[in-house]
Amino acid sequence: xxxxxxxxxxxxxxxxxxxxxxxxxxxxxQKIKTQIRSLKRNLERxxxxxxxxxxxxxxxxxEVAGECVELCEVIKKREENIAEYEREIAExxxxxxxxNCSNPADKNMNFCPGCGTKLGKxx
Numbered sequence: 001x002x003x004x005x006x007x008x009x010x011x012x013x014x015x016x017x018x019x020x021x022x023x024x025x026x027x028x029x030q031k032i033k034t035q036i037r038s039l040k041r042n043l044e045r046x047x048x049x050x051x052x053x054x055x056x057x058x059x060x061x062x063e064v065a066g067e068c069v070e071l072c073e074v075i076k077k078r079e080e081n082i083a084e085y086e087r088e089i090a091e092x093x094x095x096x097x098x099x100n101c102s103n104p105a106d107k108n109m110n111f112c113p114g115c116g117t118k119l120g121k122x123x
Contacts, residue, residue: 058072103114
């Protein structure tokens with residue numbers, strides 16, 4: 001009977017050790033996966049920043065690689081479409097858009113509520 005309890009004790013200890021090791025593996029795996037997700041988010045932000053820098057060069061008329069020019073032109077066209085839609089909305093509401101920040105402002109206002117730029121009749 002003593003051998004039975006000794007054997008049972010050893011098996012319980014081995015099982016507990018195996019569970020403990022597996023738990024440590026799971027925790028470590030999750031830590032590494034969290035680090036990977038963080039690095040991927042940072043990569044996405046860096047790619048976005050790189051694109052913004054490239055597009056800034058395009059807007060300033062600086063030289064941009066040929067394959068990037070097409071994409072920059074598509075982005076510029078989308079920005080123009082957005083601006084046109086914003087003007088349409090402002091017209092429907094009887095507002096004007098600030099020439100500096102594009103915020104809507106009542107046509108009777110002298111200054112933009114968004115940036116403080118003096119509003120003129122051409123707004």
